[in-house]
Amino acid sequence: xxxxxxxxxxxxxxxxxxxxxxxxxxxxxxxxxxxxxxxxxxxxxxxxxxxxxxxxxxxxxxxxxxxxxxxxxxxxxxxxxxxxxxxxxxxxxxxxxxxxxxxxxxxxxxxxxxxxxxxxxxxxxxxxxxxxxxxxxxxxxxxxxxxxxxxxxxxxxxxxxxxxxxxxxxxxxxxxxxxxxxxxxxxxxxxxxxxxxxxxxxxxxxxxxxxxxxxxxxxxxxxxxxxxxxxxxxxxxxxx
Amino acid sequence: xxxxxxxxxxxxxxxxxxxxxxxxxxxxxxxxxxxxxxxxxxxxxxxxxxxxxxxxxxxxxxxxxxxxxxxxxxxxxxxxxxxxxxxxxxxxxxxxxxxxxxxxxxxxxxxxxxxxxxxxxxxxxxxxxxxxxxxxxxxxxxxxxxxxxxxxxxxxxxxxxxxxxxxxxxxxxxxxxxxxxxxxxxxxxxxxxxxxxxxxxxxxxxxxxxxxxxxxxxxxxxxxxxxxxxxxxxxxxxxxxxxxxxxxxxxxxxxxxx
Numbered sequence: 001x002x003x004x005x006x007x008x009x010x011x012x013x014x015x016x017x018x019x020x021x022x023x024x025x026x027x028x029x030x031x032x033x034x035x036x037x038x039x040x041x042x043x044x045x046x047x048x049x050x051x052x053x054x055x056x057x058x059x060x061x062x063x064x065x066x067x068x069x070x071x072x073x074x075x076x077x078x079x080x081x082x083x084x085x086x087x088x089x090x091x092x093x094x095x096x097x098x099x100x101x102x103x104x105x106x107x108x109x110x111x112x113x114x115x116x117x118x119x120x121x122x123x124x125x126x127x128x129x130x131x132x133x134x135x136x137x138x139x140x141x142x143x144x145x146x147x148x149x150x151x152x153x154x155x156x157x158x159x160x161x162x163x164x165x166x167x168x169x170x171x172x173x174x175x176x177x178x179x180x181x182x183x184x185x186x187x188x189x190x191x192x193x194x195x196x197x198x199x200x201x202x203x204x205x206x207x208x209x210x211x212x213x214x215x216x217x218x219x220x221x222x223x224x225x226x227x228x229x230x231x232x233x234x235x236x237x238x239x240x
Numbered sequence: 241x242x243x244x245x246x247x248x249x250x251x252x253x254x255x256x257x258x259x260x261x262x263x264x265x266x267x268x269x270x271x272x273x274x275x276x277x278x279x280x281x282x283x284x285x286x287x288x289x290x291x292x293x294x295x296x297x298x299x300x301x302x303x304x305x306x307x308x309x310x311x312x313x314x315x316x317x318x319x320x321x322x323x324x325x326x327x328x329x330x331x332x333x334x335x336x337x338x339x340x341x342x343x344x345x346x347x348x349x350x351x352x353x354x355x356x357x358x359x360x361x362x363x364x365x366x367x368x369x370x371x372x373x374x375x376x377x378x379x380x381x382x383x384x385x386x387x388x389x390x391x392x393x394x395x396x397x398x399x400x401x402x403x404x405x406x407x408x409x410x411x412x413x414x415x416x417x418x419x420x421x422x423x424x425x426x427x428x429x430x431x432x433x434x435x436x437x438x439x440x441x442x443x444x445x446x447x448x449x450x451x452x453x454x455x456x457x458x459x460x461x462x463x464x465x466x467x468x469x470x471x472x473x474x475x476x477x478x479x480x481x482x483x484x485x486x487x488x489x490x491x492x493x494x495x496x497x498x
Binding site: 049101 | 247251273305373375378395396398399402403433446449450452453454455456457459460462464465466495
């Protein structure tokens with residue numbers, strides 16, 4: 001069976017020459033929950049964009065057996081779905097229904113299938129009652145859940161999430177943790193919140209200055225206080 | 241932050257709210273055309289026209305105070321136009337309504353007609369917007385043949401106007417928090433330009449992110465939506481009642497037109 005993600009020697013520099021990703025090598029099996037940890041500006045978000053084919057650098061990125069190139073991009077987008085950091089960027093349609101139906105409609109599903117997908121996704125994130133609401137009428141926690149529903153409705157094998165816990169209060173963060181933990185998909189989560197990463201991930205990859213510094217068991221990496229402090233991070237309270 | 245003034249009552253539930261957006265839109269469009277085409281001498285008949293939109297507002301449980309506030313909010317331009325009429329047309333005229341009659345000038349009559357038409361058409365528009373969710377209105381307009389690209393633009397405008405207002409508000413708050421004294425007109429103007437520039441750059445940034453979010457969900461340049469509009473028996477009854485009401489109004493105004 002093909003791996004969820006295989007990255008070989010991937011490098012990318014911004015147009016001004018600043019190196020964002022430097023010789024990244026990463027391999028991830030299906031069904032795993034991977035935390036991409038690192039300080040601000042480490043390259044976590046750029047790495048997520050590279051996995052979805054939004055960043056074109058040198059090297060090789062393979063998603064579920066398909067190498068990222070123009071020909072495969074549509075198939076890849078149906079298998080790997082990205083959830084952006086700001087839910088206001090993710091939720092661009094006038095209502096929640098339209099937003100969640102957007103992906104399935106683009107995949108060419110029938111109206112009945114689309115409605116069923118929307119209903120299932122809303123039920124999973126607990127927003128069934130909000131189906132006709134406009135995104136600006138939702139709270140921060142609801143917006144985050146809705147943003148996840150927009151990718152769940154596409155039934156992808158892999159979901160990437162950029163700082164999913166950002167600006168959430170503890171209750172909403174716990175709800176989000178429960179939701180993400182219950183998902184069967186391969187999850188790749190970029191976060192600066194070590195408690196969030198420790199609660200969810202079984203594997204961690206520490207990224208700093210565009211390079212992979214450490215890769216392995218989440219608890220093992222995050223309990224190394226010297227490593228964490230060196231890279232502007234902290235040992236999560238649940239591990240300490 | 242919540243901005244709910246535009247669609248404050250559109251999410252309520254009432255028989256009017258449940259009507260199909262296309263039917264409501266067509267009724268309001270035809271009604272508005274009828275009001276606008278009324279001759280300036282039929283100022284008193286306007287009172288009968290007003291019954292329609294205000295009845296809809298009451299039926300939909302939209303507070304009339306809200307409707308009047310909205311009308312007042314957009315009235316300044318029309319007020320200037322209407323109040324200038326008595327200044328240049330002083331021809332004597334008589335207005336009659338049943339057994340009552342008043343003597344005034346044609347300028348005043350035109351002024352009252354403009355104000356009356358404005359109030360009646362605005363109340364019809366408020367009745368439409370307050371009882372129809374914006375996305376349903378857009379879906380209805382699309383089904384009625386409005387170009388898709390315009391519907392998409394309006395959809396994005398409605399979605400992001402609130403985000404933009406929030407951002408502008410935050411920038412102004414940040415400025416206010418550090419404004420300890422006035423720096424003079426030129427410096428203030430420079431700061432205002434920088435704030436506008438920041439808002440513009442962030443808007444471009446948002447647009448880029450939205451583009452990524454769309455492509456991430458298999459968007460290939462073709463806009464696909466699922467319309468859930470459905471015309472029911474209540475819509476036919478409403479359309480028939482509206483047609484009868486407007487036919488009655490036409491019969492009322494017919495002698496004036498001849």
